[in-house]
Amino acid sequence: MSKGPVVILTALNLEYQAVRQKLASPQMHRHERGTRFEVGTVQGTTHRVALGLTSKGNHSAAVIAERAIQEFSPVAVLFVGVAGALWDATGLGDVVVASHVYAYHGGTSEDEGLKARPRVWEAPHGISQLAAHLARLNDWSDSASGHGDAPQVRFGAIAAGEVVQNSRISAEAKWIRQHYNDALAIEMEAAGVAQAGHLNGAPVAIIRGISDRADGTKNSADDRSRQPQAAANAAAFAIRLAVELAAEQEETAVHEVSAMPQDDRLRSSDTVGRPVSNTAHNSTVGIMAGSVTGSSVHLNTAPQESGPVNLIAALKGFRENLGRHHAEGALDKETYREALADLDSALRSAEGNTRDTSMRAAMTLRRLRGLVTECPALLAELVPLIAAAGDRA
Known part of the structure; x- marks a missing residue:
């Protein structure tokens, strides 16, 4: 198992700040190609988190995610931020944890219309189980938020495309709901991060706070006021998940050492x-080779105290x-x-x-x-x- 930190990536500065404020003493870490991360510990713990900003889009998210994986060998990669809801059942401010991710822009254009050819990545079983457990405990949200009812954690598909979806009546919006009607949320980075994790053998979790309904209100004043809270909710759950992932990794490492002969x-x-210590007289000593010629070698010959x-x-x-x-x-x-x-x-x-x-x-x-x-x-x-x-x- 990896001995690195948990990596948390975001696409927007708003999302980045929501995570950063939960870290103690973040220190800048510069990748050799110029990408900057910050590494700190979760407040009140010794568990490390490496935080990075990808910018918008699946392509840039994939590049930065792979760079972070290569740089830190993380326990897991969490992609955290806001998203639009595709269905009214998902409340504003709720947190959606991806059970699987659709790259929905894959397709083939034919005479009778656009046929869907998506790529799909499932969330790792262990992370899904842990996230579901934390959702049941329901002790992750910020008690001081003061924004109405406590947010709910929902598990389901997330659709990731290449354009901002801000309509429920456009041809593309109808096509998405027709072919991906189990998706709870829609955004623009999850597919890139999931692919990077898949290629590099790193567990990936996508965690999104719902800030709008992808219905034409994305740039409204109400949406601008909801975005910070949605980002804060996603960050709170992600940090709780990161702490548990790091603690599990630590326990595994201890058990591995304890189980050694x-x-x-x-x-x-x-x-x-x-x-x-060793003593050799007129001799050739090859400890690394396991050979001793013409001499005696003493390695900690004194009996060990058993008290x-x-x-x-x-x-x-x-x-x-x-x-x-x-x-x-x-x-x-x-x-x-x-x-x-x-x-x-x-x-x-x-x-x-x-x-x-x-x-x-x-x-x-x-x-x-x-x-x-x-x-x-x-x-x-x-x-x-x-x-x-x-x-x-």
Whole structure:
């Protein structure tokens, strides 16, 4: 599974700002070709999100989505923003999560009319299941929005084309409703993002807040007032989904490390400076080749203590290993700074040596775990320390 952040992409600045305001300390990240992303953590968590702007249209959305996937190796890509409703049953302000996406402009023109030849991408099963679960919990919307009834989350098809649809009586509007009558919403980017995810093996979710009914009112004053709330609703649900996706990825990484045979765990931790010593006299030593000629080699021959972990000493040792990973480039500056702050906080709590301080140390170390999931060796070293802090509580 990917160790990267969740990528969230939007087409409009309005949508971008709705997501950005939910991130703590976003930092600019520049792709080598000039595309700019911002990477921050979801407020109140350690889960990272990379945010990018694609501009309008399936083509530009596909290019930027693929660039983001290649750059970040994300847990998932979420495309977030506003859309028009195709049917009255979908309320203004509601959030539509795509069960599948139609690229509806595929077709063939024949004497009796335009025949539909769409491309279709289904949403990944795991993301659909998680989104449905969050919708049932119904704890994702901003309580302070103050805009009437709470928005509903609806699941269904989304139609993605190449033109702005702002009529219910035009020939194209009638054609869309005839051939894609199960689509709940219509927009212009989902097909490009879905294709990029398909080609690169990245899970994609399309999340749209309904701002209009594609009925000629798209540029009205009412629509301009509804767009910000629709964008905020979509952003709120997307952020909730992003946090859960990142948490699931973190738990999977921990289970993978815990399930390793002990020898594999030790090997995975060699890069964090686990003490290794060797003595060779008049000899040739080929450790990497697994050969020793004419000498003896001693690797940690001292017996390991089997007693309880000395948590204070272990945390101080982990601090040195954290610095080593940063120096070697395995941890970027911002991640290292946040990880160091969490570690120092856990160390102070552990030195308190009471049940409450030990509990705080364990909670802080769990937050720290989310920052080092990209470093299996650090993760393997941290897991028993979390357990040791919990045992003291």
